Amino acid sequence: xxxxxxxxxxxxxxxxxxxxxxxxxxxxxxxxxxxxxxxxxxxxxxxxxxxxxxxxxxxxxxxxxxxxxxxxxxxxxxxxxxxxxxxxxxxxxxxxxxxxxxxxxxxxxxxxxxxxxxxxxxxxxxxxxxxxxxxxxxxxxxxxxxxxxxxxxxxxxxxxxxxxxxxxxxxxxxxxxxxxxxxxxxxxxxxxxxxxxxxxxxxxxxxxxxxxxxx
Amino acid sequence: xxxxxxxxxxxxxxxxxxxxxxxxxxxxxxxxxxxxxxxxxxxxxxxxxxxxxxxxxxxxxxxxxxxxxxxxxxxxxxxxxxxxxxxxxxxxxxxxxxxxxxxxxxxxxxxxxxxxx
Ligand SMILES: [Zn+2]
Numbered sequence: 350x351x352x353x354x355x356x357x358x359x360x361x362x363x364x365x366x367x368x369x370x371x372x373x374x375x376x377x378x379x380x381x382x383x384x385x386x387x388x389x390x391x392x393x394x395x396x397x398x399x400x401x402x403x404x405x406x407x408x409x410x411x412x413x414x415x416x417x418x419x420x421x422x423x424x425x426x427x428x429x430x431x432x433x434x435x436x437x438x439x440x441x442x443x444x445x446x447x448x449x450x451x452x453x454x455x456x457x458x459x460x461x462x463x464x465x466x467x468x469x470x471x472x473x474x475x476x477x478x479x480x481x482x483x484x485x486x487x488x489x490x491x492x493x494x495x496x497x498x499x500x501x502x503x504x505x506x507x508x509x510x511x512x513x514x515x516x517x518x519x520x521x522x523x524x525x526x527x528x529x530x531x532x533x534x535x536x537x538x539x540x541x542x543x544x545x546x547x548x549x550x551x552x553x554x555x556x557x558x559x560x561x562x563x564x
Numbered sequence: 565x566x567x568x569x570x571x572x573x574x575x576x577x578x579x580x581x582x583x584x585x586x587x588x589x590x591x592x593x594x595x596x597x598x599x600x601x602x603x604x605x606x607x608x609x610x611x612x613x614x615x616x617x618x619x620x621x622x623x624x625x626x627x628x629x630x631x632x633x634x635x636x637x638x639x640x641x642x643x644x645x646x647x648x649x650x651x652x653x654x655x656x657x658x659x660x661x662x663x664x665x666x667x668x669x670x671x672x673x674x675x676x677x678x679x680x681x
Contacts (some may be wrong), residue, residue: 473614474617493637493638
């Protein structure tokens with residue numbers, strides 16, 4: 350028996366056979382949705398579901414494997430554990446670095462206005478905006494550079510990233526599932542999300558101002 | 565005789581980088597200014613002025629305040645130290661270093677100079 354045949358034999362005879370089947374169908378449906386959908390926000394959502402199904406399927410496969418031959422699952426578990434720890438500790442470490450490098454304050458008004466849990470404002474005049482996990486960071490420089498609607502467009506773009514990270518960090522899960530989506534598709538979806546909420550023009554103006562600032 | 569230019573005091577004896585110096589001179593002259601005014605005044609890009617102002621503020625040379633300028637909330641920058649203070653500090657740090665390095669020679673020299681007057 351080769352390892353693939355063994356793997357299926359194990360799965361079929363384990364208590365998790367049904368769960369494996371259900372999650373696999375989930376992966377297939379989500380992948381199909383990803384491939385077929387035209388709307389880029391929907392595309393990213395399907396992609397996230399596909400990742401989620403693969404992620405929950407992994408422990409199912411792991412625990413149903415009693416064959417010795419399925420050695421690569423063991424290596425995979427080791428890999429997942431290492432990356433899991435690294436990626437879980439990254440946001441905390443990076444936040445600590447940001448506090449030391451720039452310092453920041455929490456802006457409740459901005460958070461409330463955009464339906465976010467927390468918005469951090471970095472104490473730097475360089476305009477910046479990014480998301481770590483579910484925390485959105487902007488900078489004093491950005492607040493100063495942009496008009497209100499332009500700032501909202503940028504924050505909503507970041508909110509889209511934060512929403513993706515609601516269940517788990519998308520970056521982290523990509524390491525585990527090996528499902529890949531081009532970065533620019535996610536960026537496009539985030540832009541579309543922002544455009545729906547504040548209009549195309551505001552985002553375009555914001556982008557132009559940022560380009561001018563850094564040119 | 566030692567050639568004068570061979571005596572090196574080290575790069576770190578300078579307080580300001582060229583852009584930092586331009587910005588400080590501008591602020592000392594204008595008393596207060598916004599980021600875009602400073603960038604225009606010293607003829608440098610917004611991003612390099614912003615990064616330099618960050619550093620000057622962190623080191624206590626510049627102070628910023630949020631103010632309403634033409635109906636918009638903007639940062640206004642002020643010099644946090646006078647030019648005089650910076651100069652005095654600068655001279656003191658040079659002399660301290662000279663005395664650390666050459667001790668008696670420097671003290672003798674000053675003694676003689678004061679006597680000559
Ligand atoms: Zn983005």
